[in-house]
Amino acid sequence: MLELTILGFLAEEPLHGYVLKERIKALTGHVRPVSDGALYPAISRLVAAGKLDQHTEPGTSAAPRRMLSLTDQGRADLLERLRHPKPAEITDQVRFNTVLAFLRHLPDRREQAAVLRRRLDFLQTPASFFYRDGDPVRAEEADDLFRQGMLRVARATGEAERAWLEEAIARLDPPQPN
Incomplete structure (x- = not known):
């Protein structure tokens, strides 16, 4: 579900990792909070699989920000996940709400x-x-x-x-x- 959520939010716009985490937390936070130990390895897997692109932009302070965006392969994966949710993504209310949050991307x-x-x-x-x-x-x-x-x-x-x-x-x- 974490990967679906990452792909779904990045289908809407490129995001900085921290902003992405805050959006995920707003969607599922009190029920299934996301830790850095889960989020950043998931992002790395998606980048390695060619589903996300990352680049560095200057930060508002001094530290550069890692910006993430969806690749064409990432968009195709998102659409496939939305077309064919796993059984648990249909039966579990929180997981289904995650599918529902991004179902509009399915054309x-x-x-x-x-x-x-x-x-x-x-x-x-x-x-x-x-x-x-x-x-x-x-x-x-x-x-x-x-x-x-x-x-x-x-x-x-x-x-x-x-x-x-x-x-x-x-x-x-x-x-x-x-």
Whole structure:
């Protein structure tokens, strides 16, 4: 996900490494903070793979700044990652939000809709945080106030997300008249 996030932000504009880190932190920070020990090796891997270009510019103080930009190969990789998100990038809310943050870079609206359909299909499957005898426990069946709260909030969030996904899919890939 870190590489997808790096590619996604650099598809919008070249950035200094520190600014890139701040944008990543704003997107996922409190849930999945990014450390220098993860970010800079990921940047180095992407540069070595020819997906990012880096050059040095004079800094506002005295130190030069390392500027990063996306190469054509990096853009192609970003688009491929957006077209075919991994299963965990569909099922995990934070990872899916990362895909969603950059899905606009995918130029084909039907391909965008296909990604949203995968998420909608996942959300249509009955699930719960808790199970009893192999069956999902609904909020009304939870045996304590706190689990009831978790389940009610998850249900409301899921309903809102499913409604938005259905609206977005209809706008991106409207049904064709017979």
